[in-house]
Amino acid sequence: MNFKKAGIVYRKEILEMLRDRRTLFATIVLPVIMYPLLFMGFTTIMSRQTEVLEKRGATIAFQDSLQIRDTASLAMSSAIQNSIDGIEFYSLMPSPPEVERLHKEKEIQAIVTLSDSVGASGLPTYKVRVRYDASDERGQLVYRRIDQALMQTAQEEIGNRLSSLRVDPQLIKPIIIDPVDTSTAEKKMGSILGIILPYMMILMLVAGASTIAADLVAGEKERRTLETLLVSSATRSEIVLGKYLTIITMAMINVVINLVSISLSIRFFLSQSGLATQSIQMPISAFGILLLAMLPLATLFAALLLSISTFSRNMKEARTYEQPILMVSMLLGMISFIPSVEINNLLALIPVVNIALLFKAVMINEYNLTHFLITVGSTLVLDVFAIWLTVRLFNTESVLFRTEDDSSIKNVARNKRSFFNSFYGLLYFALAVIALYYIGGSLQAKDMIKGLTQTQVFIILLPVLLLLRALKLKPREILRLKLPRLKEVLLIPFIAVSAALIVAILSQFINSIYPFPEEYIEALSRLFTQDVPLWQMFLVIAVLPGICEEILFRGFMVRFYEGKSLRLAVIASALLFAVFHLDPFRFVPVFLLGLLLGYLTLRSGSIINSMLSHTINNGLALFIVTYASQPWLQPFIQDADNLHYWVLAPALLVFAGSMALFHKATAPQEVS
Numbered sequence: 001m002n003f004k005k006a007g008i009v010y011r012k013e014i015l016e017m018l019r020d021r022r023t024l025f026a027t028i029v030l031p032v033i034m035y036p037l038l039f040m041g042f043t044t045i046m047s048r049q050t051e052v053l054e055k056r057g058a059t060i061a062f063q064d065s066l067q068i069r070d071t072a073s074l075a076m077s078s079a080i081q082n083s084i085d086g087i088e089f090y091s092l093m094p095s096p097p098e099v100e101r102l103h104k105e106k107e108i109q110a111i112v113t114l115s116d117s118v119g120a121s122g123l124p125t126y127k128v129r130v131r132y133d134a135s136d137e138r139g140q141l142v143y144r145r146i147d148q149a150l151m152q153t154a155q156e157e158i159g160n161r162l163s164s165l166r167v168d169p170q171l172i173k174p175i176i177i178d179p180v181d182t183s184t185a186e187k188k189m190g191s192i193l194g195i196i197l198p199y200m201m202i203l204m205l206v207a208g209a210s211t212i213a214a215d216l217v218a219g220e221k222e223r224r225t226l227e228t229l230l231v232s233s234a235t236r237s238e239i240v241l242g243k244y245l246t247i248i249t250m251a252m253i254n255v256v257i258n259l260v261s262i263s264l265s266i267r268f269f270l271s272q273s274g275l276a277t278q279s280i281q282m283p284i285s286a287f288g289i290l291l292l293a294m295l296p297l298a299t300l301f302a303a304l305l306l307s308i309s310t311f312s313r314n315m316k317e318a319r320t321y322e323q324p325i326l327m328v329s330m331l332l333g334m335i336s337f338i339p340s341v342e343i344n345n346l347l348a349l350i351p352v353v354n355i356a357l358l359f360k361a362v363m364i365n366e367y368n369l370t371h372f373l374i375t376v377g378s379t380l381v382l383d384v385f386a387i388w389l390t391v392r393l394f395n396t397e398s399v400l401f402r403t404e405d406d407s408s409i410k411n412v413a414r415n416k417r418s419f420f421n422s423f424y425g426l427l428y429f430a431l432a433v434i435a436l437y438y439i440g441g442s443l444q445a446k447d448m449i450k451g452l453t454q455t456q457v458f459i460i461l462l463p464v465l466l467l468l469r470a471l472k473l474k475p476r477e478i479l480r481l482k483l484p485r486l487k488e489v490l491l492i493p494f495i496a497v498s499a500a501l502i503v504a505i506l507s508q509f510i511n512s513i514y515p516f517p518e519e520y521i522e523a524l525s526r527l528f529t530q531d532v533p534l535w536q537m538f539l540v541i542a543v544l545p546g547i548c549e550e551i552l553f554r555g556f557m558v559r560f561y562e563g564k565s566l567r568l569a570v571i572a573s574a575l576l577f578a579v580f581h582l583d584p585f586r587f588v589p590v591f592l593l594g595l596l597l598g599y600l601t602l603r604s605g606s607i608i609n610s611m612l613s614h615t616i617n618n619g620l621a622l623f624i625v626t627y628a629s630q631p632w633l634q635p636f637i638q639d640a641d642n643l644h645y646w647v648l649a650p651a652l653l654v655f656a657g658s659m660a661l662f663h664k665a666t667a668p669q670e671v672s
Contacts, residue, residue: 002234002235002238003238003241005233005234005235005238006234006237006238006239006241006242006245007242008234008242009229009234009238009239009241009242009243010241010242010243010245010246010249012242013216013242013243013246014246014249014250017212017246017250023211023212023215023250026208026211027208027250027253027254027257028253028254028257031204031254031257031258031261031262032257032261034261035258035261035262035264035265036261036264036265036268038265039265039266039268053137053138053141054088054089054141055089056089056138057088057089057090057091058089058090058091058109058110058138058142058145059090059091059093059107059108059109060084060090060091060092060093060108060109060110060111060112060142060146061093061094061095061096061099061102061103061108061110061111061112062081062084062092062093062094062095062112062113062114063095063099063111063112063113063114064077064114065113065114065115066114066115066116067115067116067117068116068118068124072124073116073124073126076124076126076157077114079153079156079157080112080114080126080128080150080153083149083150083152083153084112084146084149084150086149087145087146087149090145093108095111099111103131103133106133109132109133109138109139109142110130110131110132110139110142110143110146111130111131111132112128112129112130112131112146113128113129113131114126114127114128115127115129123161128150130143130146130147132146158172187364187365189267190286190362190363190364190365191363191364192266193263193266193363194336194359194360194361194362194363194364195336195337195360196262196266196336197259197262197263197336197359197363198333198336198355198356198357198359198360199330199333199334199336199337199356200258200262201255201258201259201290201294201359202297202329202330202332202333202352202355202356203329203330203333204254204255204258205251205254205255205294205297205298205301206301206325206326206329206330207326208250208251208254208255209247209250209251209254209298209301209302209305210301210305210319210322210325210326212246212247212250212251213247213302213305213306213308213309213318213322214305214308214309214312214315214318214319214322215309215315216243216246216247216306216309217243217306217309217310217312217394218309218310218312218313218314218315218317218318219309219315221312221313221314222314222315226400236391236394236395237391237394237395239394240306240390240391240394243306244299244302244303244306244387244390247302247305247306248295248298248299248302251298251301251302252291252294252295252298255291255294255298256291259287259290259291263287286362286363286365289362289367289372290358290359290362290363292376293355293358293359293362293372293375293376294355296376296379296380296383297351297352297355297379299380299383299387300351300379300382300383300386301325301329303383303386303387303389303390304325304386305322305325306390307386307389307390307393308321308322308325310390310393310394310400311393328352329352332350332351332352332353332356333352333356335353335356335357336356336357336359336360341357342357342360342361343357343358343360343361343367343368343371343375344371345370345371345374345513348370348371348374348375348378349374349378351378351379351382354371354374354375354378354379355375355379358371358372358375412424412471416471416472416473417473419471420559420560420563421560421563422560422561422564424560425557425560425561425572426560428467428556428557428560429557429576429580432459432460432463432552432580433579433580433582435459435463436455436459436460436580436582437582439455439459440454440455440459443455448526448527448530449530449532449536449537449540452540452541452544453540453544456540456544456545456547456548456549457544457548460548460549460551460552461547461548461551461552464479464551464552464555464556465551468556478555478556478559479551479555479556479607480554480555480601480605480606480607481555481607481608482605482606482608483606483608484604484606484608484609485604485665487665488604488606488609488662488665488666489608489609489612491658491661491662491665492600492609492612492613492616492662493612493616494654494655494657494658495596495600495613495655495658495659495662496612496613496614496616496617496620497616497620497654498651498652498654498655498658499593499596499613499617499655500616500617500620500621501620501643501647501648501651502648502651502652502655503589503592503593503617504589504621504624504643505643505645505647505648505651506588506589506592507586507589508642508643508645510585510588510589520585525625527541528541528621528622528625528626529625534622534626537622538619538622541618541619541621541622542615542616542618542619542622543615545614545615545618546611546612546614546615546618547611547615549577549614550597550601550607550610550611550614551607553573553576553577553580553594553597553598554573554597554598554601554607554610555601555607557572557573557576557577558570558572558573558598558601558602560572561573562602566602569598569602570595570598570599570602571595571598573594573598574591574592574593574594574595574597574598575591575594577590577591577593577594577597578590578591578594593614593617596613597610597613597614598610600613600662603662603663603666604662604666605666624637624643
């Protein structure tokens with residue numbers, strides 16, 4: 001790669017961005033003026049609205065339901081009425097007959113009812129019931145003001161009673177609480193910024209980068225200037241690098257300006273709210289660490305958005321594809337609003353969530369260097385994949401100059417095979433997940449074994465068969481339902497058992513680093529310890545998933561993606577297979593198993609191979625859990641249901657050897 005040519009492309013794109021007034025306004029001018037205006041506006045409106053609510057006052061209806069009507073009780077009733085009537089802008093009135101209607105129509109803001117009873121000491125106890133509308137702010141304010149007035153009256157009554165008994169009022173205060181705040185002023189500022197800033201920064205980063213990325217490739221396609229760039233002396237990779245650096249540069253400029261602007265605005269907002277902010281300093285050192293952590297995230301989004309822009313035919317299509325990324329990023333970034341959620345080794349691996357929580361920890365100076373390194377490292381790994389994908393897309397003519405796909409229902413009616421495109425694949429998968437979550441979850445909650453059986457048959461298998469029948473497609477052909485050759489079948493047990501052991505040890509390793517929650521382990525154990533015969537457990541846990549899930553993922557879902565390439569079809573079906581299990585703790589092992597099953601089906605052309613492998617995999621898990629305590633299995637079991645790690649070495653050897661033989665056995669036959 002010639003970095004000088006990539007630099008020329010980069011300078012060209014930057015100059016075009018700087019010449020575009022809309023980009024300059026959205027990236028630089030808008031963040032500078034938006035936050036001060038927003039916070040000043042909020043401050044002014046909030047203070048004015050509070051004053052308006054106070055001056056609007058309230059009308060309170062008073063109901064006297066005293067049972068004892070001696071001098072002391074009447075004096076208490078009078079004191080309570082006076083305390084409420086003494087609230088500024090409030091008026092007290094005897095409860096009218098139509099009080100309920102007036103309260104419903106908001107003519108009366110609260111109804112105060114006074115009743116009494118006699119306690120064990122012989123002294124009367126007064127109960128004041130306050131009925132108010134808590135659904136609006138005025139009702140909440142009225143209750144707070146009445147509560148304050150009544151608490152003061154109660155304190156005065158306690159003092160009077162103790163004085164009449166010649167008891168020191170301090171006697172009822174044996175403990176005096178003296179709170180001392182040990183946090184620093186900078187930490188206070190950081191705790192406030194740590195809640196708001198992560199969400200805002202991630203949102204601004206994605207929004208800013210998406211605007212530029214959509215214009216750099218999809219926009220050039222619309223303007224028909226991309227062809228000119230492609231015939232220049234710069235290679236495709238150099239063009240991608242130049243555009244990629246442009247997105248990162250503009251996105252980070254946007255982040256820095258937003259970070260400074262929103263921080264200064266929050267400080268101003270706090271000072272206007274009456275908080276003591278004289279000694280509060282901006283956490284400058286924390287900002288430096290955060291910008292360092294944001295850089296890998298910016299590069300990841302830049303690569304993803306550039307891939308979308310390359311794949312899209314025009315800016316409108318690019319905007320459509322960007323929406324899910326924006327929405328998911330927003331939802332993940334909102335984790336900083338949830339109290340008590342702190343970054344750990346597992347959360348440090350999840351994109352966006354790791355940055356949001358690291359942001360929060362850094363702002364209060366309680367971050368861990370390990371978490372910082374895992375966050376940056378895991379994001380960089382995803383960066384490499386995203387950049388590779390971008391370069392690959394840019395080098396694929398059929399993608400770069402993609403023509404319109406007709407995925408309309410009308411076209412599907414004409415050509416049934418056109419149903420198998422990525423749009424309908426994702427749509428079907430989304431509907432299947434919804435059915436699994438709501439219907440399958442409900443069935444399994446009532447009866448685990450019966451519910452699992454119904455889920456496999458009626459939610460996973462039957463809809464696929466009905467849909468193929470509706471489209472008048474041949475299930476045997478579409479689902480690759482054909483008998484494999486004997487030499488393939490003979491190798492499957494070796495592949496399946498060794499792969500299951502490798503995946504089991506991988507799960508153990510993940511559990512040792514990021515321990516699974518106890519509730520999760522108990523729920524998983526309950527699945528294997530149902531009070532049913534072993535053959536029935538084998539049927540439900542191993543055979544049914546081996547047939548139904550393979551029909552769905554390796555038979556049906558894989559068809560939606562194999563039009564692009566068989567490798568993509570294997571990866572896509574494995575990814576959907578892992579997501580379908582709705583289990584983040586087993587995501588990686590299930591994904592790897594999905595890759596193997598997809599390979600077995602597409603390589604041999606027979607889904608029977610993956611069905612057999614899937615059944616053996618699940619059956620082996622049931623076998624180990626059932627017989628873990630047997631003496632003859634102890635040499636392989638270290639504790640509970642965990643395998644000894646030495647099992648990994650022979651498992652890898654058997655897996656590699658059997659896979660090599662399977663690859664050779666399923667090689668395409670040469671035509672003489």
